[in-house]
Amino acid sequence: QVLLVESGGGLVQAGGSLRLSCIASGRIFSINDMGWYRQAPGKQRDLVATLTSGGNTDYVDSVKGRFTISRDNAKNTVYLQMNSLEPEDTAVYYCWRSPNYWGRGTQVTVSS
DSSP: OOEEEEEOOEEEETTOOEEEEEEEESSOSTTSOEEEEEEOTTSOEEEEEEEOTTSOEEEOGGGTTTEEEEEEGGGTEEEEEEOSOOGGGOEEEEEEETTTEEOOOEEEEEEO
16 A cells, blocks of 8 residues: 655745655655645646656746755655745645555645
8 A cells, every 4th residue: 555645834925935745655666756736726636746766857837947856765755845935836735656646735825
């Protein structure tokens, strides 16, 4: 069984930073693709960033240059460093692991 647990969300002012963490348990971590998605109220869940097992990254345009995804395979953890946060980044952020495993989410709220 795969379990993903997110942490690091909270309330921050615009321009501030947060670092989200996702600890994965279960089957081998290092061979899986990981990612972060977010869902704002009344909207669908959208991709934020992905990181393949080979180290390739991809970001939605709106976070490029502000967010960085990384992983520590020894700790079975994936991170999302979020800088220059904007009110539009407010959402529940979900950790994802291939093929289709999800965490329960962590709330990020950015005040203007």
